[in-house]
Amino acid sequence: MQLEIKILTKMFGKGMVGLSDFSIIIEKGVLGLLGPNGAGKSTLMKIIATISKPTYGSVLLDGEDIVKNPDLIRKILGYLPQDFGVYPNLNAYEFLKYIAAMKGVGGAGLNKRIDMLLEGVNLIADAKRPIGTYSGGMKQRIGIAQALLNDPKILIFDEPTVGLDPEERVRFRQLISEMAGDAIVILSSHIVSDIETVADEVAIIKSGMLIEKNTAPEMISKVENKIFEIALSQSEVERFKSQYLVVNTTRQSDKMLLRYISGTHQPAANSRPVNATLEDAYLFLTKTQPYIR
Numbered sequence: 001m002q003l004e005i006k007i008l009t010k011m012f013g014k015g016m017v018g019l020s021d022f023s024i025i026i027e028k029g030v031l032g033l034l035g036p037n038g039a040g041k042s043t044l045m046k047i048i049a050t051i052s053k054p055t056y057g058s059v060l061l062d063g064e065d066i067v068k069n070p071d072l073i074r075k076i077l078g079y080l081p082q083d084f085g086v087y088p089n090l091n092a093y094e095f096l097k098y099i100a101a102m103k104g105v106g107g108a109g110l111n112k113r114i115d116m117l118l119e120g121v122n123l124i125a126d127a128k129r130p131i132g133t134y135s136g137g138m139k140q141r142i143g144i145a146q147a148l149l150n151d152p153k154i155l156i157f158d159e160p161t162v163g164l165d166p167e168e169r170v171r172f173r174q175l176i177s178e179m180a181g182d183a184i185v186i187l188s189s190h191i192v193s194d195i196e197t198v199a200d201e202v203a204i205i206k207s208g209m210l211i212e213k214n215t216a217p218e219m220i221s222k223v224e225n226k227i228f229e230i231a232l233s234q235s236e237v238e239r240f241k242s243q244y245l246v247v248n249t250t251r252q253s254d255k256m257l258l259r260y261i262s263g264t265h266q267p268a269a270n271s272r273p274v275n276a277t278l279e280d281a282y283l284f285l286t287k288t289q290p291y292i293r
């Protein structure tokens, strides 16, 4: 299975651009979308989920355009939107049965699948109380379960880990690894480590355009030997920031410890090299690299 997105553009009123000539090929596995606020991640996911139509461009599922024929993807799609709403008076079982009916999922195995999903998102114990009484993280988990109801071949999760505590984030990653199988899974997050642990490939988006699509180790290799730390006094920090791309600043007794990317410059005197992370690569690529056209 393959999704080929070709020169996709989404323009909103008043000249707002959601996506601009965006092209990417997505194949089986987990693709993590990273990008600053307003980069276009949700816009891209909504168009693939056929919730929104592009201004122009096409989305081909194994060669067939789903913009023209949305039913091709809808029956094999699981989607968790960013602003997932629930019916507060229904309990988890009732809600999932309702979504199953809307998706046309039924049959003898439905109750078993609902139990398995509720187990997977750790909601069995709370499954009989109204969703309106759930915490934000619990609502997010019922959202994850509903996206998986129809054993989808294409799964789209818009910021699925928002509101999840660390233990639930680990559980989510396990669930995705178990469920992914032969599916295409697309997920966005602002938490780089969430993407790094679960994604086979990462796409970095900025201003509606693709900056890089690669595996996390390949991206990290682009900043290998470029990451340094230096301890400076408070008065030296601003000048240093004007010369180098500083990715993190922490206080260390009377000094400031700056983590920075040397880029094409020589590292500053008295710096020490440190191992690069995906977060460093992300910041380097979003701050310095041109867009892919």
Ligand SMILES: Nc1ncnc2c1ncn2[C@@H]1O[C@H](COP(=O)(O)OP(=O)(O)OP(=O)(O)O)[C@@H](O)[C@H]1O
Pocket: 012, 013, 016, 017, 018, 019, 035, 036, 037, 038, 039, 040, 041, 042, 043, 044
């Ligand atoms: N309905 C809309 N009307 C006008 N502009 C919109 C609309 N939806 C999105 N945009 C604009 O399109 C751009 C991309 O937005 P989008 O929500 O896709 O970004 P995002 O990467 O998902 O951001 P975030 O990480 O903050 O969720 C932004 O500039 C946003 O303001």
